[in-house]
Amino acid sequence: MIPDESSPREMDKMRSEALMSVGKEYIRAGRWADALKVLEKAVAFDPTALRPRLGLGITLVRLGRFDDARATAAEMFRLQPNAAGGYNVLGACCEAEGDLAAARAAYEKAVFFGADMAIIQYNCCCFWARQQDAERCRLYLERALALDATMNTLAATDVYLVPYRGEPWFEELVAFKK
Numbered sequence: 001m002i003p004d005e006s007s008p009r010e011m012d013k014m015r016s017e018a019l020m021s022v023g024k025e026y027i028r029a030g031r032w033a034d035a036l037k038v039l040e041k042a043v044a045f046d047p048t049a050l051r052p053r054l055g056l057g058i059t060l061v062r063l064g065r066f067d068d069a070r071a072t073a074a075e076m077f078r079l080q081p082n083a084a085g086g087y088n089v090l091g092a093c094c095e096a097e098g099d100l101a102a103a104r105a106a107y108e109k110a111v112f113f114g115a116d117m118a119i120i121q122y123n124c125c126c127f128w129a130r131q132q133d134a135e136r137c138r139l140y141l142e143r144a145l146a147l148d149a150t151m152n153t154l155a156a157t158d159v160y161l162v163p164y165r166g167e168p169w170f171e172e173l174v175a176f177k178k
Contacts, residue, residue: 016046023055028154035059050076050085054119057089066093084114088123095127103127111140118148126160137161138169145173 006014019042026035036059042052053076060069069089076086091106107124114120125140141161144151152174155161164170 012045013049016042016049016052019045020049020052020055023052023059027055027059028157032059032062036063048079050080050083053079054085054088057085058092058123061089061092061096064096066097069093082109082113084110084112084117084120087113088120091127092123095130100131116147118144118151121147122151122154125155126158129160129164132163134164134167137164138173141170141173 019038023035023039023042026032026038035055039052039056039059043049043056046052053072057069057072057076060066060072070093073083073086073089073093076083076089080086087106087110091103091110094100094106095103104127107127110120111124121140121144125137125144128136128140141155145155155170155174161170
């Protein structure tokens, strides 16, 4: 369907997707305040979409707004019980607040319900990197890259993965060749 023939709802979904793409770039660049503004707009255009809420929840965590992030997760669960993104956001909240056992449980649920979502696998990789568990980090990075090979660019610059950058397994996965 061409834009002129689209319904207002379809137009709002397209706007939300476009804003989501911009929000993802801001997240990758660590521009959290900019990401927040854009992702809030993306959610407003498509209140039933889960992807913008996942980005919004992670952004809220990075800004230290844990109550707002938890409310975002709750809204995700209202929209879809067992939403992988909701568990991911809860895991990030718990981890940031120092409750690693609860974070691990939430991330495990995120991976279970989001087995086909590269970003969920990647976020779990980063959790294990922060826990200094190279094997689990590697496992989830492999899964993320199998689902979306373009995530190698994110892995190449992610501060959480710095300790593994010289490792042969990391270079092989992320396609760094010397």
